Amino acid sequence: MRNRIGIVVGCILIMLWCLLPVAWVISLSFKSEAAITNGSPGFFPADGAGAGWDNYRAVWENDQFRRAILNSIGISLIATMLSVIVATLAAYAIARLEFRGKKAVLTIALAIAMFPVVSLVGPLFDMWRAVGLYDTWPGLIIPYMSFTLPLAIWTLSAFFREIPWEMEQAAQVDGATSWQAFRKVIVPLAAPGVFTAAILTFFFAWNDFVFGISLTSTENARPIPASLSFFVGSDPFNRPASLLAAGAVIATIPIVVIVLIFQRKIVAGLTSGAVKG
Amino acid sequence: MSTVTAPVKPKAVVSDRSRAETRLGQKLVAPAIVLMLLVTAFPMLRALYLSTFDYALTAPDERDFVGVRNYLTALTDPLFWQTTGITVLYMVVTVAIELVIGFAFALVMHRVVFARGVIRTSILIPYGIITVVSGFAWQFAFSFQNGFVNGWLPFVADDFNWFGQTGSAVAAIMVSEIWKTTPFMSLLLLAGLAQVSEDMIEAAKVDGATWTQRLTKVILPNMRAAIMVAVLFRALDAYRIFDNIFVMTAGAQKTESISFLTYRQTIEQFQLGMGSALSVLLFLSVLVVAFAIVKLFRVDLAQARQEA
Numbered sequence: 001m002r003n004r005i006g007i008v009v010g011c012i013l014i015m016l017w018c019l020l021p022v023a024w025v026i027s028l029s030f031k032s033e034a035a036i037t038n039g040s041p042g043f044f045p046a047d048g049a050g051a052g053w054d055n056y057r058a059v060w061e062n063d064q065f066r067r068a069i070l071n072s073i074g075i076s077l078i079a080t081m082l083s084v085i086v087a088t089l090a091a092y093a094i095a096r097l098e099f100r101g102k103k104a105v106l107t108i109a110l111a112i113a114m115f116p117v118v119s120l121v122g123p124l125f126d127m128w129r130a131v132g133l134y135d136t137w138p139g140l141i142i143p144y145m146s147f148t149l150p151l152a153i154w155t156l157s158a159f160f161r162e163i164p165w166e167m168e169q170a171a172q173v174d175g176a177t178s179w180q181a182f183r184k185v186i187v188p189l190a191a192p193g194v195f196t197a198a199i200l201t202f203f204f205a206w207n208d209f210v211f212g213i214s215l216t217s218t219e220n221a222r223p224i225p226a227s228l229s230f231f232v233g234s235d236p237f238n239r240p241a242s243l244l245a246a247g248a249v250i251a252t253i254p255i256v257v258i259v260l261i262f263q264r265k266i267v268a269g270l271t272s273g274a275v276k277g
Numbered sequence: 278m279s280t281v282t283a284p285v286k287p288k289a290v291v292s293d294r295s296r297a298e299t300r301l302g303q304k305l306v307a308p309a310i311v312l313m314l315l316v317t318a319f320p321m322l323r324a325l326y327l328s329t330f331d332y333a334l335t336a337p338d339e340r341d342f343v344g345v346r347n348y349l350t351a352l353t354d355p356l357f358w359q360t361t362g363i364t365v366l367y368m369v370v371t372v373a374i375e376l377v378i379g380f381a382f383a384l385v386m387h388r389v390v391f392a393r394g395v396i397r398t399s400i401l402i403p404y405g406i407i408t409v410v411s412g413f414a415w416q417f418a419f420s421f422q423n424g425f426v427n428g429w430l431p432f433v434a435d436d437f438n439w440f441g442q443t444g445s446a447v448a449a450i451m452v453s454e455i456w457k458t459t460p461f462m463s464l465l466l467l468a469g470l471a472q473v474s475e476d477m478i479e480a481a482k483v484d485g486a487t488w489t490q491r492l493t494k495v496i497l498p499n500m501r502a503a504i505m506v507a508v509l510f511r512a513l514d515a516y517r518i519f520d521n522i523f524v525m526t527a528g529a530q531k532t533e534s535i536s537f538l539t540y541r542q543t544i545e546q547f548q549l550g551m552g553s554a555l556s557v558l559l560f561l562s563v564l565v566v567a568f569a570i571v572k573l574f575r576v577d578l579a580q581a582r583q584e585a
Contacts, residue, residue, distance in 0.1 A: 003388075010385030011396055017382075018399040021456060022406075024425065025414045031423070039422040041435065090309035098295065099302025105310060112313050114513045116563045118536040119556035122543035123320035123327065126334075146316035149309050178301055207407050209520045214544045225409040229524055241417045248410040255405040263397045270404075270461070271468030 022252075029055050029245035036241050055246035065247055067219045068227035073254075075137050075223060076205035079144035084198045087149050088190070091156030092182060096168070109150035117147065121214040128215055135216045140223065143211050148201040155200060155269045159193025160186070196269030199262055206255065224251045321560060328554035334547035347554035356538070357555075361562065363447070364534040368515040368566075371454050372508060378455070379462030379507070386463065387470045400460040408457060412524030415453035416440075446530045453521045458514070462507055469503020470496070505574050509567070516566050535559055 027044050035049035045051070059065050094102060124143065125134070133139035163186060171181040212226035219227070228247055232239060259266065328348070331341045351357045386396060403411070418424045419439040427435050439445045473496050481495045497504070519536040526532045528541065539559050543552030 007385055007388050010381070011389060011392065014382055014385060014396060015399045017378075017456070018403050018460065021411070021414045021418070022402060024418055025410070028414075028417055028423070036423055041421065041424060041428055043425040043428075086308045086312060089305040093302040093305035097298050097302040097305075099299040101303060101306070105306045108310060108313055112317055113510075114563060114567055115317055116517050116536065116559045118517065118519055118539050119324065119559040120317065120320045121540060122549055122552040122556050123323040124316070125544065126327070126549060127320060127323065142312070143316050146313050149313055153309065178298065203405050207405075209407075209409050209523070210540070213523075214540065225407050225520075228407075228413070229409055241413075241420070241423050244413055245417070248407075248413055252406055252410060255407075256402065259398055259401045259405050263394060263401055266401055267397055267464060270464050271471075 025245050025248055025252075028242055029249050031242040031245075033240060033242060051242060055242050056250070059243055059246045059250065064219050064227060065224075065231070068222055068224045069250070071137070071219075071221055072206060072224040072251075075140050075144070075221070076202050078137070079141045079148065079205045080198050080201045082141070083145040083148045083152055083201050084194055086145070087152035087156055087197060088194055090149075091153050091160055092186065092190075094153065095157040095160035095163075096182075096186075097178075105153075109153050112147065113150040115147075117210045121210060124211075125214055133215075135218055135220050137221050139215050140208075140211055140221055143215070144205045144208060147208075148204045151204065152197040152201050155197045156190070156193055159196070160190060163189045192265065193269075196262075196265045199258060199266055200269055202258070203255070321557075324553040324556045324560075326553075327549055328557050330550045332548075332550035334549055340550075343550070347551050348558070351551070351554055351558060357535075357558075359531065360533050360535045360538045363532065364516060364518065364536070366447070367451065367454070367518050367534060368512055371451050371458070371515050372512050374451075374455050375459045375462045375511060376504075376508065379459050380466050382459065382463035383466035383470050386467050400463065402460075403457050404460040404464075406457065408520040409524050411453050411457045412521045415449060415456070416525045419449045419452075440526055440530065443531045446526050446532050450518075450521050450525050450532060453525065454515065454518060458511060462511055465507040465510070466500070466503060469500035469507070472503065473499045508574065509570050512570055513563060513567055516563060535562065 024043060030050055030052070031040055031045040032049050032051035032054065035046065035051075040046055040049050090105065093099065094105060120143075128134040128139050133142070167185050167189070168181045171185045172178070176184065207225065208223070209225045209229070212223040213229065216222040216226060222230075224247075228244060228251065231244060231247065329342060329344055331339075331343045331347070333339075382400070386400070389396060419426050421427050421436050421438055426439070427433050427437055437445075439449045477495055477499070478491055481491050486494065517536050518534050519540065522528060522532055522534055522537050523540075528537050533541075535555075536559065539552060539555040542548045542555055546552075
């Protein structure tokens with residue numbers, strides 16, 4: 001009985017921890033701009049200091065913000081798709097085939113997962129300007145792919161190891177080549193794993209900030225985190241907190257939707273990828 | 278007369294089939310390798326090359342070879358050591374706190390039988406949220422003008438400016454970092470916890486072990502590998518801390534991390550030579566941290582991947 005109460009209290013604490021700051025951002029997004037300028041401490045908007053949907057309307061009518069949302073969605077989706085295709089090929093080879101250099105692949109993937117991203121922005125900035133990729137979509141898609149590949153390869157090879165071997169062998173006995181066995185048997189079985197890897201990859205691309213601020217200069221390719229951080233408003237010394245909060249809420253909606261629909265898959269992917277590998 | 282014949286090493290029989298397998302395997306991993314190296318190894322080598330020049334983008338024609346002078350300048354500058362120190366502080370404090378809270382969360386999630394989906398959904402929200410958004414949320418929460426933290430904490434004056442001095446600003450940054458990444462830590466630990474056999478815990482219970490004894494003698498030693506991997510991943514991630522600092526203080530009040538210093542030199546001040554030298558130093562220091570953690574805690578990655 002005592003144990004039961006402990007777990008209920010624990011659950012409440014976890015939910016408070018996770019959701020209180022989110023509730024705070026939502027609450028902040030309903031404070032009026034005037035109230036923010038004059039100072040309005042407290043969790044909830046004071047009486048008469050509420051803004052209704054004004055902040056959301058203002059953010060949504062801001063061209064730069066709308067463009068940033070579009071950039072983020074486009075860049076993240078393309079990077080996710082390409083990264084998952086490349087990672088699926090590699091993970092299949094790692095989980096199923098014996099070949100020279102397998103260890104090297106895993107070592108490189110591990111090393112890249114730990115790479116200090118900031119140390120690349122200088123040379124990349126220089127290179128991208130030289131080849132015309134600076135401030136373009138591909139200029140961000142390429143680094144996002146490179147940095148999501150390790151996570152995708154780990155998650156996928158973990159999933160691929162669970163797939164029954166015999167089915168592939170059966171296909172090969174029936175006369176299928178290695179490639180046919182891969183395409184016709186393994187791909188349908190692996191689809192759930194591929195999907196999980198895609199979600200984790202999308203989260204990374206959506207969250208990225210370092211590349212977003214250093215490899216773009218205009219709204220041409222600037223993604224949403226960078227755009228939020230550069231959003232200053234009329235008074236540079238007092239940032240428009242409630243407008244930013246409204247923008248932050250909008251930027252978080254896709255994440256919340258994905259989490260709500262796929263929570264079970266994401267947890268499975270995170271734990272299998274990192275611990276079981 | 279006995280002849281000793283040297284044991285003939287059987288020549289590895291390379292069948293057509295295994296050769297084909299090798300070829301297919303290498304073909305399948307090639308795109309991934311090329312992509313990963315294109316954006317990391319190649320720029321890193323370029324950074325190594327650029328770091329030997331006195332080279333600023335504001336004056337691209339005046340590029341002078343200076344050898345290791347950039348490194349000497351960086352390593353003798355107290356700013357470099359101060360930012361490295363604060364980075365290590367961020368890493369040690371956040372990972373230690375996350376480990377404790379994350380483990381508590383994992384214990385609760387492991388035992389919970391009801392509302393699993395709700396708990397799982399809540400714990401994934403901080404994980405999925407953009408770090409920049411987390412930084413803003415906490416910056417405004419700590420703000421004395423529009424926040425609520427000062428009002429809620431009994432021992433803090435209402436007009437206390439958290440971002441006015443190093444200590445409290447660092448604490449605010451750490452809160453944002455810890456909030457966002459504890460869920461990740463707890464999920465990794467939850468996976469480790471699931472691998473501890475229930476029978477062993479039950480056996481210890483039958484033998485009269487108290488809860489604390491079961492925790493320290495049975496559960497923790499058996500999930501050592503998972504804990505070590507979680508610490509390694511999070512520590513290296515924390516060492517690269519950048520987003521929260523950029524959003525919350527922009528490096529003011531000596532809250533600057535080594536990543537932030539490198540960024541500022543290259544992108545804001547266009548000092549590609551000096552910035553590249555700092556990039557190389559940052560890369561090397563991450564290697565040192567990774568090596569130290571692996572050696573210090575004897576992390577066995579193969580064991581964690583259940584290959585051993």
